[in-house]
Amino acid sequence: MTAVHMEPVTEPATTRDYENHHIAIGDGLTLHARDYAPLLPETGLPVVCLHGLTRNVKDFELVAPRIAALGRRVIAMSMRGRGESSRDPDPANYQAPVYVQDVIKALDALDIERAVFIGTSMGGLITMLVAASAPDRIAAAALNDVGPRIDPAGLNRIRSYVGRGQPVGDWAGAAQALRATNGVAFPARAEDDAFWATFARRTFREIAPGRIEADYDPMIALAFDDAPAAPADATPLFLALAPVKVLVVRGAISDLLSADGLAHMRAVKPDLLSVEVPNVGHAPTLEEGESWEALLDFLARVP
Numbered sequence: 296m297t298a299v300h301m302e303p304v305t306e307p308a309t310t311r312d313y314e315n316h317h318i319a320i321g322d323g324l325t326l327h328a329r330d331y332a333p334l335l336p337e338t339g340l341p342v343v344c345l346h347g348l349t350r351n352v353k354d355f356e357l358v359a360p361r362i363a364a365l366g367r368r369v370i371a372m373s374m375r376g377r378g379e380s381s382r383d384p385d386p387a388n389y390q391a392p393v394y395v396q397d398v399i400k401a402l403d404a405l406d407i408e409r410a411v412f413i414g415t416s417m418g419g420l421i422t423m424l425v426a427a428s429a430p431d432r433i434a435a436a437a438l439n440d441v442g443p444r445i446d447p448a449g450l451n452r453i454r455s456y457v458g459r460g461q462p463v464g465d466w467a468g469a470a471q472a473l474r475a476t477n478g479v480a481f482p483a484r485a486e487d488d489a490f491w492a493t494f495a496r497r498t499f500r501e502i503a504p505g506r507i508e509a510d511y512d513p514m515i516a517l518a519f520d521d522a523p524a525a526p527a528d529a530t531p532l533f534l535a536l537a538p539v540k541v542l543v544v545r546g547a548i549s550d551l552l553s554a555d556g557l558a559h560m561r562a563v564k565p566d567l568l569s570v571e572v573p574n575v576g577h578a579p580t581l582e583e584g585e586s587w588e589a590l591l592d593f594l595a596r597v598p
Contacts (some may be wrong), residue, residue: 327379331363338366345418351378353497376512386514415439426535435597440578443529449551458516469495480576542593546575
């Protein structure tokens with residue numbers, strides 16, 4: 296069995312306790328996961344949370360304990376090169392098929408045979424790939440602002456800033472940097488300093504006094520830059536989820552999952568559940584009222 300190193304961690308009163316796991320994934324690398332115990336009695340299968348391209352487990356620091364309070368174990372993972380997961384010396388490994396194998400190794404190490412997946416952006420693409428390669432592992436899936444047809448406009452916007460940011464001197468500077476690159480996705484939050492301060496704490500790290508940087512390996516940009524300008528249609532991968540219930544959360548002003556992209560998903564999977572979050576782009580935090588209510592309803596419907 297894959298080795299797992301565990302550290303108990305106690306969060307502030309706003310969240311539930313979790314355990315940190317550092318799971319061996321090969322070549323001396325480890326994958327970091329937060330493991331939230333369910334509030335007993337358990338009501339369903341575990342939930343696996345997978346983040347977007349430049350993000351990490353902290354994206355789910357409020358959503359994960361909320362789901363655990365419903366009676367489900369929750370595992371939030373940071374893909375290699377993000378957060379506390381190892382940075383890969385070979386940037387060619389920063390690609391979805393490798394992440395899929397990492398996720399499966401982590402599930403094996405944590406004795407999780409089957410789970411409900413929640414995937415934001417890249418995490419949703421990983422979810423589809425897991426469904427295609429190991430369908431028995433996925434009992435249901437929530438895809439956050441991603442689908443088989445990705446709008447090149449959103450991809451180009453992300454490509455314009457990934458790996459190009461510079462360290463900043465304080466957390467206010469980190470918040471301002473995020474506001475500059477992500478403000479288009481949250482226009483209603485333009486003047487909400489608390490929102491951007493929280494965003495910064497989730498996506499940056501302090502590596503030394505007066506030196507704060509994005510919490511991911513900038514080398515992930517190399518693999519990302521090699522991606523085609525017009526991404527391939529991944530409908531065959533999406534159809535791997537056909538046997539299970541699927542929820543799609545779409546930001547109503549998303550530049551990555553267009554309204555047409557969502558309509559296509561509904562056409563090929565007529566039982567698709569979906570919700571649009573008003574005045575939010577790529578990607579919803581899943582903490583919005585519309586997102587959370589949709590997740591609650593979805594989790595009540597699945598194993």
